Amino acid sequence: MLKIERISKTFDPNSINAKKALDDLSLNAQDGDFITIIGANGAGKSTLFNAIGGSFFVDSGRIVLDDQDITYVKSNLRAKKIGHLFQDPLSSTAPDMSIIENLALAGMNKGLFSRISTNDRTYFQQKLKELGMDLEQRMDTPVRLLSGGQRQALGLLMATVNKPQLLLLDEHTAALDPGSAEKVMELTSRVVEENHITCLMITHDMKKAIEYGNKIVMMDQGKIIQTIDKNRQKDITVENLIRSFRTNQGKDLVNDRMLLGL
Amino acid sequence: MSGILFTALELGLINAICVLALFLSYQMLNICDLSTDGCFTFGACVGAVTALSGHPYLSIPAAMLAGALSGITVSFLQWKMGIDSLLAGIIVNTALYSINIAVMGNASLVNLNKAETVFTLFRDALRNSFLSSYYRIIVILLFVTVIVLFLNWFLKTKLGLAIRATGSNRIMVASSSVDADKMTMIALAVSGSICALSGCLLAQYQKSANIDIGSGILTIALASLLIGRIFYRHDSSMVIKICASVFGSFIFRIIYALSLRLNMPAFMLKLISSLIVALAISFPYLYRKYQENRHMRKEEGRC
Numbered sequence: 001m002l003k004i005e006r007i008s009k010t011f012d013p014n015s016i017n018a019k020k021a022l023d024d025l026s027l028n029a030q031d032g033d034f035i036t037i038i039g040a041n042g043a044g045k046s047t048l049f050n051a052i053g054g055s056f057f058v059d060s061g062r063i064v065l066d067d068q069d070i071t072y073v074k075s076n077l078r079a080k081k082i083g084h085l086f087q088d089p090l091s092s093t094a095p096d097m098s099i100i101e102n103l104a105l106a107g108m109n110k111g112l113f114s115r116i117s118t119n120d121r122t123y124f125q126q127k128l129k130e131l132g133m134d135l136e137q138r139m140d141t142p143v144r145l146l147s148g149g150q151r152q153a154l155g156l157l158m159a160t161v162n163k164p165q166l167l168l169l170d171e172h173t174a175a176l177d178p179g180s181a182e183k184v185m186e187l188t189s190r191v192v193e194e195n196h197i198t199c200l201m202i203t204h205d206m207k208k209a210i211e212y213g214n215k216i217v218m219m220d221q222g223k224i225i226q227t228i229d230k231n232r233q234k235d236i237t238v239e240n241l242i243r244s245f246r247t248n249q250g251k252d253l254v255n256d257r258m259l260l261g262l
Numbered sequence: 263m264s265g266i267l268f269t270a271l272e273l274g275l276i277n278a279i280c281v282l283a284l285f286l287s288y289q290m291l292n293i294c295d296l297s298t299d300g301c302f303t304f305g306a307c308v309g310a311v312t313a314l315s316g317h318p319y320l321s322i323p324a325a326m327l328a329g330a331l332s333g334i335t336v337s338f339l340q341w342k343m344g345i346d347s348l349l350a351g352i353i354v355n356t357a358l359y360s361i362n363i364a365v366m367g368n369a370s371l372v373n374l375n376k377a378e379t380v381f382t383l384f385r386d387a388l389r390n391s392f393l394s395s396y397y398r399i400i401v402i403l404l405f406v407t408v409i410v411l412f413l414n415w416f417l418k419t420k421l422g423l424a425i426r427a428t429g430s431n432r433i434m435v436a437s438s439s440v441d442a443d444k445m446t447m448i449a450l451a452v453s454g455s456i457c458a459l460s461g462c463l464l465a466q467y468q469k470s471a472n473i474d475i476g477s478g479i480l481t482i483a484l485a486s487l488l489i490g491r492i493f494y495r496h497d498s499s500m501v502i503k504i505c506a507s508v509f510g511s512f513i514f515r516i517i518y519a520l521s522l523r524l525n526m527p528a529f530m531l532k533l534i535s536s537l538i539v540a541l542a543i544s545f546p547y548l549y550r551k552y553q554e555n556r557h558m559r560k561e562e563g564r565c
Binding site: 053055075080084090095096101106110116141 | 415418419420421423424426427429430431433434435436437438439440441442496497
């Protein structure tokens with residue numbers, strides 16, 4: 001499904017600020033995998049996602065998605081197969097456009113000069129109804145008037161309405177209040193399962209990482225230091241993860257934010 | 263008085279076409295295209311020269327094509343040459359000065375007194391009808407209506423949505439399947455052609471094109487756009503937003519015509535439009551500062 005082979009990326013090479021953000025990193029995701037990624041700040045988790053999404057090209061290595069080598073494919077062409085959702089709810093939707101217009105932009109697969117038809121409206125209304133956030137009654141409301149949770153739920157729908165092969169979730173519930181975070185996480189899990197989307201999720205919440213992931217990947221200094229398969233190892237607990245990180249890296253994985261599950 | 267209002271309406275509507283161009287580039291795409299002045303003049307010059315050579319109908323598409331080229335050049339400088347969008351506009355604006363003089367055949371003025379224009383064509387066609395004295399406004403209204411309908415259609419197509427998303431949230435567009443650079447190029451080409459159309463009509467309306475015909479038009483059109491902004495809300499429909507911009511242009515012209523009646527000299531037009539733009543753009547900022555200050559004083563009073 002997704003094969004990442006030994007990718008590296010150094011930002012600002014040849015300067016004193018040179019930073020090796022990804023260091024000879026390899027990762028394989030099978031069809032239907034839900035891989036959660038944990039690691040301290042600056043471990044290269046978001047950089048990994050941006051490399052997969054195509055915000056920049058890697059210095060070396062290959063990225064293969066569904067038997068297609070996408071290492072040097074432009075990001076807007078990759079976006080047809082990869083959905084990407086960020087921490088900031090403001091970054092996933094266009095505030096000056098209405099809910100239906102945002103959805104149509106993401107999920108209306110017709111010609112450049114086509115407009116939203118009655119059929120499209122009914123289809124998107126149904127999709128919005130499935131979110132269970134009453135957004136289907138406000139389809140012509142500008143997105144700027146929605147709450148963070150509503151915007152993120154809409155963003156999730158936009159990222160998945162075309163059934164992408166891969167979904168990248170970059171701490172997408174971290175900026176929401178606990179209630180909305182719970183709701184958006186539930187939605188995510190349901191949408192991913194229903195559409196059978198392979199999913200990579202960065203989270204600081206270790207409980208969530210264990211609960212939702214069928215594989216848990218730990219990153220540090222641009223490398224994957226451990227991959228835990230839930231099928232093989234049943235008794236994974238937060239304490240186990242912290243302990244195994246400490247023995248591997250000789251330092252603490254945890255900061256307060258992670259312990260509190262924020 | 264009614265004569266003044268009528269001229270204000272005619273000139274306001276010609277300006278409104280340029281305002282609609284800015285509605286697309288400034289309001290929707292969120293780019294301030296500083297080549298607007300040059301592009302307007304480019305349209306006027308190309309249109310005038312084409313009409314002078316005996317092709318009044320052809321003058322319209324010729325001017326619009328010229329404007330589209332100007333818009334494409336601005337976006338090319340941004341997209342392929344990495345120049346900041348404001349600077350790209352200024353560079354093209356400066357270049358257009360030379361080009362416009364060249365288009366007019368090494369002159370800074372083209373006289374259309376004896377040439378056939380879109381307006382004279384309509385005057386002749388309506389000569390014996392009851393509309394004969396309204397031929398100017400009819401021509402202008404025709405163009406304004408077509409552009410309003412076009413924009414209302416265009417901005418709701420999938421392409422239009424992609425352009426609006428590019429203006430509304432660049433971060434979102436960067437991780438989506440929309441190519442922001444291409445959208446910028448298309449939107450600037452369309453807005454450039456509309457702006458040039460406006461210049462072309464003004465030249466034919468006043469029967470001459472000169473190198474200064476577009477100077478300051480960006481500020482004037484922005485002022486009109488911002489006046490129009492008062493008449494709609496975030497959730498107003500697209501057609502209301504577009505019509506409000508046209509209305510704003512008319513109001514601006516009326517304010518200007520009335521100030522002339524109060525013996526304000528004509529050269530004050532640009533000062534007034536600058537003031538309107540400066541105040542309208544800074545209003546949200548000033549209002550926030552005012553609120554902060556009031557809050558601060560209240561808190562201090564409590565101590």
